[in-house]
Amino acid sequence: MRLVGKLTNARDAERFSQYLEAQGIRTRIERDDGEVLVWVLDEDQVARAREAFQDFCASPTAERFRVAGVRLPARERTERPAIRRRRPPTRALQDHVAGGAAMLTRLLVIHVAAFIAQNAAPGFFEEQLQLVGRRVLHEGEFWRLFTYGFLHDTRTLAHIGWNMFGLWMFGRGVAPILGARRFLAFYLGGIAAAGVVQMCWDMDTPVMGASGGVTAVVMLCATLYPTEKVLLFFVIPLDMWLFACLFVLADAWGLIKGSSRPIAYAAHLGGAAFGLAYWFLFLRRRAP
Numbered sequence: 442m443r444l445v446g447k448l449t450n451a452r453d454a455e456r457f458s459q460y461l462e463a464q465g466i467r468t469r470i471e472r473d474d475g476e477v478l479v480w481v482l483d484e485d486q487v488a489r490a491r492e493a494f495q496d497f498c499a500s501p502t503a504e505r506f507r508v509a510g511v512r513l514p515a516r517e518r519t520e521r522p523a524i525r526r527r528r529p530p531t532r533a534l535q536d537h538v539a540g541g542a543a544m545l546t547r548l549l550v551i552h553v554a555a556f557i558a559q560n561a562a563p564g565f566f567e568e569q570l571q572l573v574g575r576r577v578l579h580e581g582e583f584w585r586l587f588t589y590g591f592l593h594d595t596r597t598l599a600h601i602g603w604n605m606f607g608l609w610m611f612g613r614g615v616a617p618i619l620g621a622r623r624f625l626a627f628y629l630g631g632i633a634a635a636g637v638v639q640m641c642w643d644m645d646t647p648v649m650g651a652s653g654g655v656t657a658v659v660m661l662c663a664t665l666y667p668t669e670k671v672l673l674f675f676v677i678p679l680d681m682w683l684f685a686c687l688f689v690l691a692d693a694w695g696l697i698k699g700s701s702r703p704i705a706y707a708a709h710l711g712g713a714a715f716g717l718a719y720w721f722l723f724l725r726r727r728a729p
Contacts (some may be wrong), residue, residue: 442469443487443618444534446494447476454479457497460506466490484618484724488666540621545612548628549605552651555591556601566592567649572636574644590632592649604651611655611662618665627719631657631712638711642696648705653712656692660685660716665724689713 445468448454454477458468466489467482481490497506559566572589576582593601616624635653663685671684679687689710696706 442480442482443484445479445481445487445490446498447478449476451477453477453497453501456506457494457501460497461490461493464489464493484665485667488668492668537620538617541616541619541624542613544621544624545609545616548612548625549609552591552593552601552605552608556593556595559592559595563595567647571647571649572639573647574640577640578644586633586636587629589636589649590629590651590654593651594649600650604655607655608651608658611659614662614666614669615658627661628654628658630719631655631715634715635705635708635712638714639705639708642707648708650705650708652705653708656688656709656712657716657719659688660713661720661724664717664720685713 448457451472454470458470458479461468461479461481466486468490469480469482471478471480479490479494481487496503500506555566570585570588571592572585577585593604612624615627619627632651632654635656636648639648639653663681667680667682669681670678671681673679673684673687692706692709692713695704696710700706
């Protein structure tokens with residue numbers, strides 16, 4: 442269950458809730474210190490509901506919302522909960538959101554700190570922490586499945602720069618939903634899943650970089666906000682779901698065709714698969 446917005450008038454909240462119900466979006470409304478909170482029960486409808494809420498706040502008397510003022514049939518009225526007097530856990534919700542955002546910031550700082558350490562001791566951290574499939578399987582160095590994601594190519598700023606930009610841009614939509622611990626577990630899981638897929642594809646080539654975990658974040662963000670707009674090449678507006686699909690197709694094409702550039706396409710696809718699987722298993726059918 443996700444909070445869409447707050448209204449001061451209970452009748453407006455009821456009318457907006459009825460509008461969302463007419464659009465096939467299940468809702469719940471609750472009172473909280475003189476305000477009325479509008480909640481959406483299904484994660485995949487949050488983006489639509491928030492867009493409608495912004496339109497409603499801008500023009501609550503618009504014709505589309507007047508139509509929604511018609512009372513629901515008796516059966517639907519009885520099934521939908523009335524305005525509840527119980528105080529919702531707003532403080533806990535705020536802490537949850539703030540914790541996720543703080544964890545995203547910590548991860549960005551850790552990545553940058555690791556990059557500085559790599560430059561201070563060239564070659565040392567790469568030798569100990571980058572992913573090499575045979576060393577993981579034959580020598581039991583399983584920590585490499587996680588640590589390689591915090592290393593980057595020190596010969597250029599583009600590698601860490603693009604990865605951190607992607608983590609920051611798309612992580613802002615994911616971290617507040619998952620909260621601090623779940624976002625950290627998800628991100629590390631994406632890195633590990635990407636590493637396993639890369640090992641299945643190539644056991645010998647050393648790999649490092651956060652792109653597998655970042656791709657997992659991109660994919661999960663696309664499932665949560667499929668209609669949000671993203672500027673491809675900072676120019677072309679695309680729906681988030683379409684952007685993610687193009688991202689995956691580009692990696693699949695690079696993996697099949699091959700490239701002279703040292704890009705771990707298999708790791709990207711592994712991270713994307715992990716993000717999609719996480720949404721399907723834990724978020725798609727999450728009950729309120």
